[in-house]
Amino acid sequence: MALGAASVRDTDWDGVRLHVVTGKGGTGKTTVAAALALALAGQGRRVLLAEVEGRQGISQTFDVAPLASVEARIAHAAQGGEVFGLSVDAKAALLEYLHMYYKLGRAGGLLEKFGAIDFATTIAPGVRDVLLIGKVYEAVRRRKEHRAKGPGAARTYDAVVLDAPPTGRVARFLNVNHEVADLARVGPIRSQADSITAMLKSPQTVVHVVTLLEEMPVQETVDAIAELRAVGMPVGGVVVNQVRETILTPKALKTAARSAISRKDVAADLTRVKVRATDAIVDGLLAEARDHAERVALEHEADLVVAGLRRPTYRLPSLSEGVDANGIRELAETLVAQGMA
Amino acid sequence: MSPVLDIDALLNDPQTRVIVCCGAGGVGKTTVAAALGLRAAESGRQVVVLTIDPARRLAQSLGLTTLDNTPRPVLSIDVARGGSLDAMMLDMKRTFDEVVMAHAAPDKAEQILANPFYQAVSSSFAGTQEYMAMEKLGQLRLEADRNPDNPRWDLIVVDTPPSRSALDFLDAPKRLGSFLDGRFIRILAAPAKVGGRAYLKVFTTGVNIVTTAMTKLLGGQMLTDVQTFVAALDTMFGGFRERADHTYALLSDSATKFIVVAAPERDALREASYFVDRLDEEGMPLAGLVVNRVYRVSAPGLSAARALAAAEELDDIENGSPSNGRSGVSDSTAITQALLRLHAVQAEIAGRHQALAKRFIAGHPDIPTVEVPAASQDIHDLVGLRTVGEALAGQRA
Numbered sequence: 001m002a003l004g005a006a007s008v009r010d011t012d013w014d015g016v017r018l019h020v021v022t023g024k025g026g027t028g029k030t031t032v033a034a035a036l037a038l039a040l041a042g043q044g045r046r047v048l049l050a051e052v053e054g055r056q057g058i059s060q061t062f063d064v065a066p067l068a069s070v071e072a073r074i075a076h077a078a079q080g081g082e083v084f085g086l087s088v089d090a091k092a093a094l095l096e097y098l099h100m101y102y103k104l105g106r107a108g109g110l111l112e113k114f115g116a117i118d119f120a121t122t123i124a125p126g127v128r129d130v131l132l133i134g135k136v137y138e139a140v141r142r143r144k145e146h147r148a149k150g151p152g153a154a155r156t157y158d159a160v161v162l163d164a165p166p167t168g169r170v171a172r173f174l175n176v177n178h179e180v181a182d183l184a185r186v187g188p189i190r191s192q193a194d195s196i197t198a199m200l201k202s203p204q205t206v207v208h209v210v211t212l213l214e215e216m217p218v219q220e221t222v223d224a225i226a227e228l229r230a231v232g233m234p235v236g237g238v239v240v241n242q243v244r245e246t247i248l249t250p251k252a253l254k255t256a257a258r259s260a261i262s263r264k265d266v267a268a269d270l271t272r273v274k275v276r277a278t279d280a281i282v283d284g285l286l287a288e289a290r291d292h293a294e295r296v297a298l299e300h301e302a303d304l305v306v307a308g309l310r311r312p313t314y315r316l317p318s319l320s321e322g323v324d325a326n327g328i329r330e331l332a333e334t335l336v337a338q339g340m341a
Numbered sequence: 342m343s344p345v346l347d348i349d350a351l352l353n354d355p356q357t358r359v360i361v362c363c364g365a366g367g368v369g370k371t372t373v374a375a376a377l378g379l380r381a382a383e384s385g386r387q388v389v390v391l392t393i394d395p396a397r398r399l400a401q402s403l404g405l406t407t408l409d410n411t412p413r414p415v416l417s418i419d420v421a422r423g424g425s426l427d428a429m430m431l432d433m434k435r436t437f438d439e440v441v442m443a444h445a446a447p448d449k450a451e452q453i454l455a456n457p458f459y460q461a462v463s464s465s466f467a468g469t470q471e472y473m474a475m476e477k478l479g480q481l482r483l484e485a486d487r488n489p490d491n492p493r494w495d496l497i498v499v500d501t502p503p504s505r506s507a508l509d510f511l512d513a514p515k516r517l518g519s520f521l522d523g524r525f526i527r528i529l530a531a532p533a534k535v536g537g538r539a540y541l542k543v544f545t546t547g548v549n550i551v552t553t554a555m556t557k558l559l560g561g562q563m564l565t566d567v568q569t570f571v572a573a574l575d576t577m578f579g580g581f582r583e584r585a586d587h588t589y590a591l592l593s594d595s596a597t598k599f600i601v602v603a604a605p606e607r608d609a610l611r612e613a614s615y616f617v618d619r620l621d622e623e624g625m626p627l628a629g630l631v632v633n634r635v636y637r638v639s640a641p642g643l644s645a646a647r648a649l650a651a652a653e654e655l656d657d658i659e660n661g662s663p664s665n666g667r668s669g670v671s672d673s674t675a676i677t678q679a680l681l682r683l684h685a686v687q688a689e690i691a692g693r694h695q696a697l698a699k700r701f702i703a704g705h706p707d708i709p710t711v712e713v714p715a716a717s718q719d720i721h722d723l724v725g726l727r728t729v730g731e732a733l734a735g736q737r738a
Contacts, residue, residue: 024366024367025365025366025368025426026365026367026368026604026606026609027364027367030608057608058683060608060611080429099365166366168394214719215396215398215719215721216396216719217367220397235564244686245686246681247679247686248679248683249675249679251676252676252679255676261676261680263674265673265674265676265677266673266676266677266680269655269673269674269677269678270651270677272654272655272658273650273651273654273655273658275643275647275648275651278642279644281638281640281642281643282640283639283640283682284639284640284641284642284643285639285640285643285679285680285681285684286640287639288638288639288640288680288683288684288687289641289680289683291717292683292717294717294718295717295718297378298717298718298719300348323607
């Protein structure tokens with residue numbers, strides 16, 4: 001898609017540096033996060049795409065080697081843009097954190113040996129989430145030049161896209177401050193949580209929700225948006241994924257829904273083009289049309305609910321070839337065209 | 342060609358006492374679990390279905406309006422064969438509380454329940470839900486076996502939590518058990534108990550460094566809370582590990598059968614594949630795979646390519662026909678063309694689903710498999726669940 005080359009386009013999320021992407025399981029939230037990262041990387045930008053659940057969804061989507069807790073380039077975008085991938089690991093994040101702030105030396109090794117690292121990253125409630133988001137927070141704020149650190153130095157990444165936990169858990173995951181509030185009243189974990197929360201609630205961050213035009217995913221989208229608002233997280237757009245092309249005209253849909261398509265006419269047409277108009281085939285085609293009409297009606301209802309959310313809404317087509325690296329590029333272009341990036 | 346998963350044989354086998362449905366999020370696990378429970382009950386078994394996080398309307402269809410951790414009878418099922426169906430929704434915090442209250446002296450229990458560390462672990466630790474689902478399964482099994490002559494339930498169907506990884510419920514009990522039971526927590530709770538005197542000296546130095554570092558990191562209050570929590574738990578439990586081992590043994594028992602649920606999508610099948618291998622490694626009894634929501638066309642005799650070609654030919658005939666006298670096709674032919682184009686798109690989707698399922702089967706030739714066709718509507722009543730049950734049993738609607 002050719003876009004005005006050097007001009008900086010207006011997008012719906014100018015100024016946003018952290019895009020959090022959530023959605024019900026099975027809605028394709030990793031695919032959408034990947035497409036968004038590629039879209040943001042157009043015009044020569046550097047974008048980090050991070051996952052926090054160790055599922056290796058990103059490497060599988062881009063068909064590259066499994067990601068480690070070290071950032072690696074996974075895709076090129078237009079005009080020298082680049083997408084980097086990162087699978088955030090709580091343990092690595094904690095060790096890095098301890099090293100950065102405490103130069104722990106012997107105690108670091110001992111912590112590991114006594115199972116304290118496992119303890120802190122697995123079971124100490126909230127700490128794990130603070131560490132996972134903490135790493136993302138660090139990447140959002142990181143600047144290029146070590147020597148010239150400070151407000152003048154360029155950011156390492158122009159934007160960060162987080163493939164976040166699914167809708168059911170996302171509000172709790174992002175609300176790290178609340179999670180650790182009772183447990184760590186003071187101390188560095190607490191102040192880290194405070195800084196993270198300040199960034200998450202700032203205009204630099206938005207949380208996008210991915211859905212399908214089906215009842216359950218839409219309901220979870222509604223619930224998630226309410227939960228995000230309740231904890232003060234900035235809600236971004238709604239991405240309707242896997243939108244299928246409408247093949248029947250509205251009139252044909254109506255006729256199909258009433259089961260009023262003429263069996264005789266269809267059979268006659270089929271015979272004209274030498275398709276054997278057996279009962280099985282004619283009835284099969286009519287049944288498919290009826291099912292399709294039923295589904296379109298349900299999708300329409302779901303669509304109305306999405307519209308009622310009054311959020312910027314983006315629609316991605318269902319890819320007939322399934323999702324692969326080329327498919328992601330197609331989706332990224334669609335997001336650019338719709339102003340999401 | 343892989344064997345067919347014979348659901349009815351599985352449900353009607355009195356040796357089958359527990360069915361665990363597992364799979365990635367969003368594949369319809371809960372629906373499959375509920376459909377299995379309903380079908381078993383209507384064929385005469387005394388069934389309880391344990392669901393974790395059902396969609397609202399599905400929950401309502403089972404009469405689950407409140408999350409109260411108690412199995413309740415599902416009304417208006419067919420009881421002609423003498424079966425019964427109870428359903429319950431897991432309340433993980435309450436399950437944890439009940440474990441504490443059942444095992445600790447009243448004053449100790451109160452102390453534990455009020456501890457902030459306990460409150461956080463019991464309501465938000467990522468593995469707690471998995472652990473408590475398995476704990477509840479154990480409890481239901483005990484209750485079912487209490488009166489062998491007249492059991493309240495002879496089949497428990499359990500839906501697994503929508504985990505970050507489908508395997509969390511296998512690992513979480515062990516993980517939570519071994520951490521609560523583990524060295525670090527024990528050191529925090531009572532360092533003096535570990536080892537002899539000479540050992541203790543070296544050891545204590547290490548512990549102090551660790552404790553100091555942890556205090557720096559987490560703040561002192563948290564460590565104190567952890568210590569109180571662990572000390573309190575320690576007095577009442579025969580060890581979390583033991584409980585976890587017990588759960589694990591229950592899962593690997595031959596009376597338990599695992600059903601892996603997947604959708605015909607690359608990611609879901611990849612996860613299913615991983616899951617099947619992992620169950621095999623752990624020696625868990627796998628009954629088979631359900632490929633849910635497989636798209637099927639109603640006119641399989643017509644290929645996508647032929648349908649598209651036919652739609653185009655109709656264009657040519659109508660536009661090129663001199664007798665027609667006007668351009669464009671007639672309304673009725675336009676509808677036929679739309680039907681053909683719709684069929685072509687759907688046949689392609691169906692073909693892709695078939696190809697994905699076939700690839701999985703080729704990789705796991707010995708695993709019994711059954712496909713459930715996609716419904717055009719969401720399932721949220723007993724009629725819908727019955728239809729899914731029929732499809733699971735290989736009967737086409």
